Amino acid sequence: MDFENFYRTSQVNGTIYITTRKELDKDLKSSLEEGAGELFLTAIRQNPHCTPEKIVEVASELGEIYALRFKIDFSGQSRGYAYLQYINEALKEAALEYLPRRFSQLNIQIRVLTSNNNRELLLNRVHKSFSPWQVYQEMRKIYPFAILRVYEFRYNEFIYIFGYRNNDAAANAHQSIRNAIRRFGGRAHISWFSRKNYLSGVKVNSYCCRKLDKENIKLVPGIANNCFKF
Template identity: 65%
Template sequence: MDFDACYNKAQINGTINITTRRQLEEDLKNSLEEGAGELFLTCIPKYCTPEWIVQIASELGEVYSLRFKIDFSGYCRGYAYLQYVDELLKEAAIEYLPKRFLEMMFFIRVLPSSNNRELVLHRVESLSPWQVYQEMRKIYPFVVLRVYQRKVNEFIYIFGYRNNDSAANAHLSIRNAIKKFGPRAGVSWMSRRHFLSGIRSKSYCCLKLDKGNLELTPATETACFEF
């Protein structure tokens, strides 16, 4: 395989991204960008390279992308995320790839990715929901913000991102800027099993704010709303 002819390679902070050079149909590309068919590879040896992973994985089918996590020294942190152009190869890869890696004396595990893409911001003080929305737009772009009111002037903010990678980058950026939201503010991952997760339900919100009325901060008696 002519690797350079088939794939692009780039590094963003602690991630080496390898993606196919093939032009894909827009619907397929959007589906893959949102995490369709994503696999989680773990127990990757320190000195393993992303090119080697892609070479082995491509024996089963065309790889769409590999997000290979590295440390400050450039060595593998032990895990990566893999996607095929054909997302239906996911189940076959879970069975085939561990056996193929084992033949090479690597005990790499291949699992379905949780593709968790929601973060929770809580214990925000002194800022209104509209102000939180504005501040978070400056920190890292998100797809949707759902706000739930616990009691008067106390809210829980759930931010949805396009995919797990975007959410992970946002998580780091928010932690670095968390003081903007008060001394007690914190950010954490939203469990996909939680009843408020957008994965389990499209939305629990009773009021949606579109672009025409974004500047209208909901009244405190509103139980929940969505930006």
């Protein structure tokens, strides 16, 4: 396999990226960047034969790889999991059957599952001195997000659900926010938000929230609707 001509390798913090060099259609690329067809590889052992390059080499037997995100710790060792996507997202179902069998044949211990592609974080217990608009502005400085939904669960007390483009962006944001969480008060807490929760973005009707911006921010928090988004 002519690896260098097909793929490029890079590292950003705790992730090794192997991505296709192929020029893709704009719509296809956008769909893949949002996590279409994403697979979760787990139980990856620290094995000299189980490198990111080897995983891509084996996985590409089934079809062209769009991206592998291989997670490592501060010493460069595998953290035990990675994310894999094919250019043809329809290969996902075939990969769920083919890859475990193929890895086993090569004596490589990897479990292959469907990725949850969780892309939402929950910020709560923010100090009451912060208005939703101030939280919005501060969070923009920490890490960019796609959308913020705010719920007022009692007068002048809010929970904040941040949506990101994909799981990778959410994971990077999670780490950045944890490092800066104390700016929102000593009790502030950031956590992953379950896709199974009834307030998850995959379930919430987009019309439930009133859209706000700096022109009508005066409505916060004295707004009749207790759900709004930026």
